[in-house]
Amino acid sequence: MAKKKEVSVARERLSPERVLRAALALADEGGVEALSMRKLGQVLGVEAMSLYKHLPNKDAILDGVLDLVVAEIDLPVPGQDWKEAMRRRARSAREVFIRHPWAMALMESRTQPGLASLRYYDAVIGCLRRAGFSIVMAAHAFAVLDSFIYGFALQEQKMSFEGAAELGDVAVDLQAQMQSAGHDLPYLGELIVEHALKPGYAFANEFEFGLELILDGLERARDAEGQAA
Amino acid sequence: MAKKKEVSVARERLSPERVLRAALALADEGGVEALSMRKLGQVLGVEAMSLYKHLPNKDAILDGVLDLVVAEIDLPVPGQDWKEAMRRRARSAREVFIRHPWAMALMESRTQPGLASLRYYDAVIGCLRRAGFSIVMAAHAFAVLDSFIYGFALQEQKMSFEGAAELGDVAVDLQAQMQSAGHDLPYLGELIVEHALKPGYAFANEFEFGLELILDGLERARDAEGQAA
DNA sequence: ACCTGAACACCGTTCAAGT
């Protein structure tokens, strides 16, 4: 019935890896704000201050946890068609950020890329280079694709009301805002009522449209580059 | 020489607007982490607890401040060519997030859109609709453009080392990581050394490439839609 | 009606002390 020990994992030597895995689990349960040094210590059966023997500070823990998340993204493997490879890694990245929604906030605040991020960059650039993209065009492609992927994940999270019920509430709120403030939002209203609230619609579907648009544009740009040479 | 009053603004009645403007200024000076109820009170010459008479809690302040930032984005005005209008608002949005870099973090955490956000959505969708985009295609276009804009702003912030000096440091770190861990990052190394470190390169330049790629793709999609009808 | 002071339940981190 000991109050502290029952939460703790069977006591074994602490290590940076064990701390980071516990931090990841904690964030998955309660978001980044649940990830405090004190709670992390508690989960590991240790005082918060002991963690500083294994990792320099909380920033290092956040960096490490983000790298664990990035490591979950499927990398393009050599030999695959470049478009299919980019599709797969884009979808995989999106899934990872749905699985760990709190990680988007870390993407924004952390500036030190970890090893997993570097490997991810390398794999993507490599895939493009082997498909005939020049260095300059590969840099272009990387920037536009990754911007789209992260930006989409960010927006998708903001719109994470569960289905039409809550979207309906938003529409009602919106209607109220329009009326009360004397502001008119006709186009937004139309789009919500006539499209977004309809049964078949899900914002998630917009992902594939944007992805194909960008991949087609990149293919065209690469081919134009080839002809110019 | 009074220690508290010299910081405070000339005392006038508090209002939600005055609180939000002060919060914006505070965030611009020291980032979101500098924006605490206590410091905000101090700047306004008032105890932190008084703020609760004007705004329900800190979340409301964050929502309000984000809406002030979004309100700074130039909206497309009717009558402009749609592509030029989208270019202008995309560039404007990017500039706003460079001016208020801390605001990207709020974009991620806040889910209640304010009036400025709603107006922004309405103006963008309206511009597309008037240019002949169907409702469905306007929703597609909105999703891909905004994902790109926000995602680019997010990445740009992560890469905000001032010029080649710091990028060089990153390259050195990277080299070290590659050697020490026995990991090879040939494509990333090549791209950094042969392209990103060269004098003319700036990640910011990638914005225009991505923007034009997406706008061209959208034009094509709209035209194809018109032909199908 | 508006503002304050003290308090509560939290943070990350330092540092001397324990084993």
Next chain:
DNA sequence: ACCTGAACACCGTTCAAGT
């Protein structure tokens, strides 16, 4: 070498009290 306890300087928020 590793972990702890107490402490410091912070948080957001509540609540009774002052004017």
